[in-house]
Every structure is written in C-alpha cells, then in structure tokens.
Amino acid sequence: MTEGKLKAEWPSRKVVGDVLTPDDSALQAVRRRHEIRVLASLVAHGHRTRRELEEDTKLSRTTLSAIVGELRDRGVIIDTDQTVAASGRHGRPTKVLTLNPEAGAAVGIELGRRRISISVMGFDGSPMSTELQEVAASLGLDAKVGRAVDMVRQLIQDGRIKPETIIGTGIGIASRHANPLSLADGAEHQLDPQGATLDALRAILPGPLLWDNNIRLAAMAYGKDSDDLLYVVLSAGVSAASVSHGTLLRGGNGIAGELGHVSVDFAGPQCWCGRHGCLESYINEANVLAEAAHRGQAFPSIAALAEAAADGNGIAANIIDWAGELLARAVVGATVVLDPSRIVIAGELSQFGEPLLAPLRRALAEQHLDLGARVVTIGVAPFAPTAGSDGAAHLALSRWAMEQGH
Known part of the structure; x- marks a missing residue:
C-alpha cells in the first residue's frame, strides 16, 4: 500500500516508515472531535439530512461538508435511497446520511490463557464479526500477539475488517492489569503490558489502542449502563x-x-x-x-x-x-x-x-x-468464548466517544 493511499484512507494519521502513528497536531484533534459529533448524531437518530446534522453538531456548512466527505470516502457513512421532504424547499427530496451497516467501528481482541478471540463492533454497538482460535496455555504473550496479528490480517483480507473505518482497538490480556494512569493511546502510547509489545497491532489497526485485564473487559460484555x-x-x-x-x-x-x-x-x-x-x-x-x-x-x-x-x-x-x-x-x-445489584458467576x-x-x-x-x-x-453466565473481545470492542468504542467529550 502506498503512502498516498494510506493518507487517503486515514487522513487524520501520518506515515512514519512503514508504521501508522497518530498525527498530534491541534488541527487533527479538532477534526476528530468534529467527526464524533457527526457520528454521535447518526448513532442517536439513525439517519439525518445535512441540514439536520448542521443543527445537531453546530458545525458550519463548509466544515460539515468536509467531514461528511471524508467519512463517506472511508466508508463510514453512506447516502441512502431514502428521501425526506425538506422544509422550506416545497417538498424537494433530500438525500439522507446513515452509518454504513457494513462498517465496523471498533475491534476487540482477547489474548486469553487458552484462546485468542477477535470481535468487530459497529458504531451503534452491534456485533459485526467474530473469530476464535484455541492456543496452548504455554504460549507466551509475545507469541499470542503475533497470532492475533495474523488473524487480523486475514480478517482484513477477507473484508471482515475495513481498517479505514476503525476508530479504536481494545485488547484484553490474561493476567495483566493496565496502569490506571495509562489506559489508552493518546498523545503518547499506552504503556505496553509486561512481556510483549502491541506495536504490531497498532501498525495494522488505525485509531487509538487500549488494553486491560481480559476478565475486566469481559465484564463490560455482561454489564449494562444501569448495572x-x-x-x-x-x-x-x-x-x-x-x-x-x-x-x-x-x-x-x-x-x-x-x-x-x-x-x-x-x-x-x-x-x-x-x-x-x-x-x-x-x-x-x-x-x-x-x-x-x-x-x-x-x-x-x-x-x-x-x-x-x-x-x-x-x-x-x-x-x-x-x-x-x-x-x-x-x-x-x-x-x-x-x-x-447483580452478581454473575462465569468460567x-x-x-x-x-x-x-x-x-x-x-x-x-x-x-x-x-x-x-x-x-x-x-x-x-453461559459460556461465551468471545466475551473478552466483545467487551474490549465495546470499551474501545466507549472510550473513543468519551475522549471526544461525548
């Protein structure tokens, strides 16, 4: 893939050597906040006209047009065939924008004791795709990261993960606990777990990465916002x-x-x-x-x-x-x-x-x-082999929205 192609697919990132890294400029940070406003509106309402998005996001028409164009080019949003009668235009049909139902927003990965699982989640939190591979309990963490990289590459090749639509990745790791002062990639990368580097996953999955204990992230798959x-x-x-x-x-x-x-x-x-x-x-x-x-x-x-x-x-x-x-x-x-208020026993x-x-x-x-x-x-809880990766994807999606102030 050429540098120009990478920039076109993920305009808010820059290329250093063969590795994608976050562009930390203030301009790009502002653009990402604008993107989340648009996405949050579409998640909340299902579909919106450009005029409705202007009202929801408080963005200027020029800024909104640029953000919508980039999101559409990356396959995150689409024009639907549905039309609505826009007020003030004598019933003239207006195209509406929706989230692409085939675009995964977040990837969750569990590097468990005896299995590696991958979950892809949509912008509305709906499951898009899962993959599971049993591994030997003796396999080291660094080797598990390598296996996960191979699995992700295959999912990309199969079209089940579209890197240009991914806004974040969560990773649950058995027997590892993240430093509470370093919980997600931001201006600097989150501290990697003892025993492995996660840079190989950062290189193929755009957007910030976060990791934590796999059981902790699995709990997110069972928890509810009111729980x-x-x-x-x-x-x-x-x-x-x-x-x-x-x-x-x-x-x-x-x-x-x-x-x-x-x-x-x-x-x-x-x-x-x-x-x-x-x-x-x-x-x-x-x-x-x-x-x-x-x-x-x-x-x-x-x-x-x-x-x-x-x-x-x-x-x-x-x-x-x-x-x-x-x-x-x-x-x-x-x-x-x-x-x-609720106790769930699993395992x-x-x-x-x-x-x-x-x-x-x-x-x-x-x-x-x-x-x-x-x-x-x-x-x-019924046995759910992808609970850890499901929760990791959910947390990545939630974290991305939270960091943008929504």
Missing part, C-alpha cells in the same frame, strides 16, 4: 471485575478485582501471592478435580464432575458444596464493599449451576445490615 455488577470468573484461576453504571472499577494501582487473592482460610496453604488460604488456591479447576480425587473419586473434567453431581453422585455433590461455601466467604465480603466452574450458588444465597440472606432495602440478583 452495579460483580463479575466473577472461576476457571484455571479466580478473577473478578466490578462495573458501576458502565464504568470499570480499576483501583489506584490497577489491580481491583483480584477476588482470587482474598483469604478464605488464614491457616490454609501459602499462595504464590505470599498470603495464606487464598480463594484461588482452593477452587481453581485443577485443585477442584484434585480435591475430588483425594475424597475418593477422580473425574476427567469439571463438566464430568458437574454431570455426576446432577446424577446424584455424593462425592461430586459434596465437592460443589465445598467450593460454594468457599466462594461465598469471599463474595459476601466483596458485596459489603461494592454493594452490587468453567459455573457449570455447577445452582448448587454452587446456594451457599452464597444463604450467606447473603443471613446478613442483616439494617441500612435499607437490599436486592442482589445472582446467576451464572
């Missing part, structure tokens, strides 16, 4: 995230949500984190299966253990009750601090279903704070 959500994942480890009215809680050091490192037994075994009796030391996948074998029956998988419990197997049922009691000790403490152990949740329900029912009415909805 106070506690999202807990029980898998190879134990992770959690809190979302309040569409905003992620990260904490002062970026590690909020490490529920797995809440001690549920001060006399328990030492965890790798240095403390004793951490929840993650007990109810990770491997240890749950080991505990079942220690009690007299081995199961090949968590799914097999869950099925045995449903069929009345006593050892399996007791294991699930044991895991549920430990989970309740940690989650009840978190509910006092966070006061969620492989969520296959245990209601028997896993029963101890938590009992513990919350027994707790009387006398501070007012308290309603907490508790449930399990």
Whole structure:
C-alpha cells in the first residue's frame, strides 16, 4: 500500500516508515472531535439530512461538508435511497446520511490463557464479526500477539475488517492489569503490558489502542449502563471485575478485582501471592478435580464432575458444596464493599449451576445490615468464548466517544 493511499484512507494519521502513528497536531484533534459529533448524531437518530446534522453538531456548512466527505470516502457513512421532504424547499427530496451497516467501528481482541478471540463492533454497538482460535496455555504473550496479528490480517483480507473505518482497538490480556494512569493511546502510547509489545497491532489497526485485564473487559460484555455488577470468573484461576453504571472499577494501582487473592482460610496453604488460604488456591479447576480425587473419586473434567453431581453422585455433590461455601466467604465480603445489584458467576466452574450458588444465597440472606432495602440478583453466565473481545470492542468504542467529550 502506498503512502498516498494510506493518507487517503486515514487522513487524520501520518506515515512514519512503514508504521501508522497518530498525527498530534491541534488541527487533527479538532477534526476528530468534529467527526464524533457527526457520528454521535447518526448513532442517536439513525439517519439525518445535512441540514439536520448542521443543527445537531453546530458545525458550519463548509466544515460539515468536509467531514461528511471524508467519512463517506472511508466508508463510514453512506447516502441512502431514502428521501425526506425538506422544509422550506416545497417538498424537494433530500438525500439522507446513515452509518454504513457494513462498517465496523471498533475491534476487540482477547489474548486469553487458552484462546485468542477477535470481535468487530459497529458504531451503534452491534456485533459485526467474530473469530476464535484455541492456543496452548504455554504460549507466551509475545507469541499470542503475533497470532492475533495474523488473524487480523486475514480478517482484513477477507473484508471482515475495513481498517479505514476503525476508530479504536481494545485488547484484553490474561493476567495483566493496565496502569490506571495509562489506559489508552493518546498523545503518547499506552504503556505496553509486561512481556510483549502491541506495536504490531497498532501498525495494522488505525485509531487509538487500549488494553486491560481480559476478565475486566469481559465484564463490560455482561454489564449494562444501569448495572452495579460483580463479575466473577472461576476457571484455571479466580478473577473478578466490578462495573458501576458502565464504568470499570480499576483501583489506584490497577489491580481491583483480584477476588482470587482474598483469604478464605488464614491457616490454609501459602499462595504464590505470599498470603495464606487464598480463594484461588482452593477452587481453581485443577485443585477442584484434585480435591475430588483425594475424597475418593477422580473425574476427567469439571463438566464430568458437574454431570455426576446432577446424577446424584455424593462425592461430586459434596465437592460443589465445598467450593460454594468457599466462594461465598469471599463474595459476601466483596458485596459489603461494592454493594452490587447483580452478581454473575462465569468460567468453567459455573457449570455447577445452582448448587454452587446456594451457599452464597444463604450467606447473603443471613446478613442483616439494617441500612435499607437490599436486592442482589445472582446467576451464572453461559459460556461465551468471545466475551473478552466483545467487551474490549465495546470499551474501545466507549472510550473513543468519551475522549471526544461525548
């Protein structure tokens, strides 16, 4: 691709060598703010005439014409066949502008422990495309970035990602937490995660990039703008995230949500984190299966253990009750601090279903704070292999709009 072609497709960026980098000039920053005004109007209303866009955005006719022309050239917006009668023109038909339904706005990527997933989201938050690839748990982060680059290139080649329409990328990374003072590319790039550089993805996906913990971003896929959500994942480890009215809680050091490192037994075994009796030391996948074998029956998988419990197997049922009691000790403490209106349990152990949740329900029912009415909805989340990339794309889209003041 030539330099001239790159500039034509993404006019708000410049080319340095073979890498696209943000143009930090004040003029380009203003132009991007103008673009988001136009896009926000089209997201809110579905379609607008140029005159209506002038009223919505408060942009001059000349400025609006230039912005609309660029967005149309990049395939972000289109003229539709629909016409409306414009006032003051004696019923003369006027073309209306809409968002291109085939234009993805944001790309989400999850670099998980055992899978890489990619999600493409439209400007209105609708899903456009997904791709999933299983990987070995031993694969390093730098190698996972390389795999993701290959997947993105293939999606571009297949026409499922159009770089000229992408305004941002979100990346969820297992076992990594972003510095809360560096959460997205701006005038300077966000600090890269320990163990890898994300520059190869920046080079092929235009717009700012942001990354954070994959579980935290997956919570965005389940949270609603009106939610106070506690999202807990029980898998190879134990992770959690809190979302309040569409905003992620990260904490002062970026590690909020490490529920797995809440001690549920001060006399328990030492965890790798240095403390004793951490929840993650007990109810990770491997240890749950080991505990079942220690009690007299081995199961090949968590799914097999869950099925045995449903069929009345006593050892399996007791294991699930044991895991549920430990989970309740940690989650009840978190509910006092966070006061969620909804708790969602996800991950492989969520296959245990209601028997896993029963101890938590009992513990919350027994707790009387006398501070007012308290309603907490508790449930399990169906397995969604692209939840992390879905949430990452959603956050990239939200972040882009927020940074432009909308």
